[in-house]
Amino acid sequence: MGELATLCAAASLAARRTTDIETAVSAPSEPSRVLASLAQHRPSLALDTLDLGFLVALHLRAQGSASTFEEATLEDVFEQVCDAIEPTAEQRKKRATYAIARLREQRLLARVDGHGVVRSGQYALTRLATGIVDFFLEEDVLTRESLTLLAASLRTTLSEVLAAARAASSPESWASKVEAPLRITAAELVAGIERRQRGLDLQQEEFQAEIRRLLEADWFGAISRCQGLLESTSATLRELGEILLRDTSILLSLLHDIEELALAAGAEAALAATARVMEQLDRIAAWGGSRQRAWSEYFQYVHRYLRDVVRLDPTRALTQRLRDQLAGTAGKPYVLALAGAAPIRLLRTVAPVVERPPVTRPKAPRDREPAEDSGEDPQAVLEERVRAALDRGASELSDVTSEVTALVPAPERFAMAGRVAHTAAQLGRASASRERPWVKIRQEMQIEDWKLGRRSGGGS
Amino acid sequence: MSRGFAMLQDVIAEAEFPELDLALRRGRHVDREDGAWYALLIDAQEHLEAFYRRYGCELIYKTDGYFYLLPVGEQLPRRHLAVTDMLVGQAMALVYLDPASVERGGVVAREQVLEQLVTAMGSDALIRAFLPKRRRHDERVAQKQVRAKLAETIRRLSALGFAELMDQEQVRLRPALLRFAEPVRGLAEPAEALARLVAQGEVALASEGGAERPGRRR
Numbered sequence: 001m002g003e004l005a006t007l008c009a010a011a012s013l014a015a016r017r018t019t020d021i022e023t024a025v026s027a028p029s030e031p032s033r034v035l036a037s038l039a040q041h042r043p044s045l046a047l048d049t050l051d052l053g054f055l056v057a058l059h060l061r062a063q064g065s066a067s068t069f070e071e072a073t074l075e076d077v078f079e080q081v082c083d084a085i086e087p088t089a090e091q092r093k094k095r096a097t098y099a100i101a102r103l104r105e106q107r108l109l110a111r112v113d114g115h116g117v118v119r120s121g122q123y124a125l126t127r128l129a130t131g132i133v134d135f136f137l138e139e140d141v142l143t144r145e146s147l148t149l150l151a152a153s154l155r156t157t158l159s160e161v162l163a164a165a166r167a168a169s170s171p172e173s174w175a176s177k178v179e180a181p182l183r184i185t186a187a188e189l190v191a192g193i194e195r196r197q198r199g200l201d202l203q204q205e206e207f208q209a210e211i212r213r214l215l216e217a218d219w220f221g222a223i224s225r226c227q228g229l230l231e232s233t234s235a236t237l238r239e240l241g242e243i244l245l246r247d248t249s250i251l252l253s254l255l256h257d258i259e260e261l262a263l264a265a266g267a268e269a270a271l272a273a274t275a276r277v278m279e280q281l282d283r284i285a286a287w288g289g290s291r292q293r294a295w296s297e298y299f300q301y302v303h304r305y306l307r308d309v310v311r312l313d314p315t316r317a318l319t320q321r322l323r324d325q326l327a328g329t330a331g332k333p334y335v336l337a338l339a340g341a342a343p344i345r346l347l348r349t350v351a352p353v354v355e356r357p358p359v360t361r362p363k364a365p366r367d368r369e370p371a372e373d374s375g376e377d378p379q380a381v382l383e384e385r386v387r388a389a390l391d392r393g394a395s396e397l398s399d400v401t402s403e404v405t406a407l408v409p410a411p412e413r414f415a416m417a418g419r420v421a422h423t424a425a426q427l428g429r430a431s432a433s434r435e436r437p438w439v440k441i442r443q444e445m446q447i448e449d450w451k452l453g454r455r456s457g458g459g460s
Numbered sequence: 461m462s463r464g465f466a467m468l469q470d471v472i473a474e475a476e477f478p479e480l481d482l483a484l485r486r487g488r489h490v491d492r493e494d495g496a497w498y499a500l501l502i503d504a505q506e507h508l509e510a511f512y513r514r515y516g517c518e519l520i521y522k523t524d525g526y527f528y529l530l531p532v533g534e535q536l537p538r539r540h541l542a543v544t545d546m547l548v549g550q551a552m553a554l555v556y557l558d559p560a561s562v563e564r565g566g567v568v569a570r571e572q573v574l575e576q577l578v579t580a581m582g583s584d585a586l587i588r589a590f591l592p593k594r595r596r597h598d599e600r601v602a603q604k605q606v607r608a609k610l611a612e613t614i615r616r617l618s619a620l621g622f623a624e625l626m627d628q629e630q631v632r633l634r635p636a637l638l639r640f641a642e643p644v645r646g647l648a649e650p651a652e653a654l655a656r657l658v659a660q661g662e663v664a665l666a667s668e669g670g671a672e673r674p675g676r677r678r
Binding site: 208209211212215216219297298300301302304305308309312313318319321322323325326327328330331332333334335336337338339340341342343344 | 666
């Protein structure tokens with residue numbers, strides 16, 4: 001897993017150097033564009049230890065002599081790598097052919113002669129391959145010396161850029177004397193510091209693993225060596241933190257001056273380049289703070305462990321006794337006693353219960369006293385009243401309804417309104433627009449209004 | 461910076477005191493990771509020891525770097541950890557003692573605690589301990605239940621200051637875990653040490669019915 005993770009890190013580092021996607025990567029402000037470009041080119045890397053060994057061997061050979069290799073040289077180198085990494089490997093020629101093809105497919109090895117089938121080819125490692133090999137071979141770690149040197153170089157570069165910015169009078173001079181040095185020289189120097197920071201992170205991880213290994217190998221005897229490791233790393237981080245704190249403020253001040261001049265001159269590209277370097281510097285400063293805090297916590301933890309666990313149990317008897325206790329093979333089982341006060345009861349505010357009366361209908365006597373009835377047909381009476389209203393010139397249903405319902409008791413008016421509408425439609429000629437208006441009848445009800453006319457030839 | 465508290469009322473007037481007091485009374489163990497609480501306990505240790513003694517409690521400070529409240533009288537309720545809590549606590553203490561946990565500053569995966577339990581007890585004994593009422597069980601279901609109970613127990617122990625939950629899977633072990641190893645610690649015979657701790661009220665023997673089910677108090 002560790003190797004895979006390292007390889008992934010190397011791949012991402014190296015992938016930045018791929019020619020095709022270089023332009024996209026150079027615009028970090030648009031991650032979606034970068035990702036889209038990556039998705040379009042679908043770059044991928046798959047390297048096992050033998051492939052990596054092959055690349056490293058070629059890289060080392062290129063340092064000693066010419067940087068291109070003939071096919072025969074490639075096969076020889078592969079043979080040597082097999083001897084070192086897989087001594088039992090068979091069919092080495094065939095495997096070398098496949099390995100070369102694999103590296104070429106992944107753009108790690110390129111044919112550089114251009115003679116095609118005419119003669120055997122000349123090959124060279126690509127920048128991608130060099131990047132991967134550099135990751136495994138270089139041990140760039142941030143040290144007091146490297147940080148001081150890089151910071152001093154950066155300071156000189158920025159001072160020169162500031163002087164150039166003050167003297168710049170044309171867009172061309174802004175581009176060549178300010179923007180370009182910021183984009184290339186300053187950014188490379190800052191990237192150098194960042195790369196060494198990552199190296200230091202890896203080294204710290206190694207230290208932590210080393211402390212574990214020391215304790216596992218020699219429990220009590222490892223104390224002084226563990227303390228030595230902790231002290232040296234703490235001292236390094238402290239020194240680096242102090243340098244970072246001092247130098248970043250000077251560098252940021254120079255960059256602020258450049259930024260102000262660029263802003264005044266309207267040099268957009270220089271402004272963007274300045275902002276990018278400032279972001280990188282902020283990141284570096286933040287790294288210093290966060291690593292110091294994290295290391296301080298770890299430092300205290302390990303010191304406590306050494307003092308409370310290792311020193312008090314030089315023979316590691318405690319671990320064995322506790323294991324026996326847990327397994328139930330030694331001692332009586334026990335349980336710890338604790339304070340067990342119940343949480344304080346917080347009484348909630350109680351709202352008085354509102355008693356709502358039950359929903360009922362008014363009681364009325366079921367049996368009604370017999371009453372005299374005139375014997376008139378109510379529908380005939382209604383027709384009579386509606387016709388009279390129409391004869392009096394009522395032209396709208398609301399007028400007729402208002403007039404007729406006024407003659408009946410209030411509880412019956414709503415039901416009567418429906419009958420009035422029915423009767424009026426039969427006796428007159430109802431017409432209505434698409435949107436019929438709602439008209440109030442004595443604040444009691446609303447009806448949709450119609451126009452009413454006399455039925456031609458209709459009854460009078 | 462150390463604060464010199466002249467009187468108890470100065471301690472009680474501190475902003476952190478109410479929360480700290482409630483936490484201690486509920487069985488919380490307080491160590492350096494607790495920052496302001498720990499600083500207050502260190503600075504006001506003398507006043508607070510006398511204060512809690514009036515409630516029939518001892519404010520205990522262990523040289524491993526943690527405080528807790530131990531009721532020795534009747535005024536403040538006392539409870540005992542459940543047997544399963546003890547098993548998980550002891551397994552976590554074992555992981556804490558392991559140099560492998562030093563590499564990551566005491567941050568370990570919950571899985572490591574379970575592995576420790578399985579290694580020490582065996583799968584069957586572990587399932588029987590966590591699921592005592594279950595006579596017949598499907599292996600897969602039982603394992604799932606044990607994992608759930610383990611997570612619940614770690615959560616409970618974290619609330620008591622024995623650990624700190626980082627996320628779903630990670631947990632940071634704290635020095636109070638060494639309390640689980642107290643009877644087997646030191647140069648004395650474990651049986652003698654256990655008898656002394658029982659007499660002091662620090663622990664109770666599980667076989668004598670001292671253990672309670674989680675959440676119950678007496």
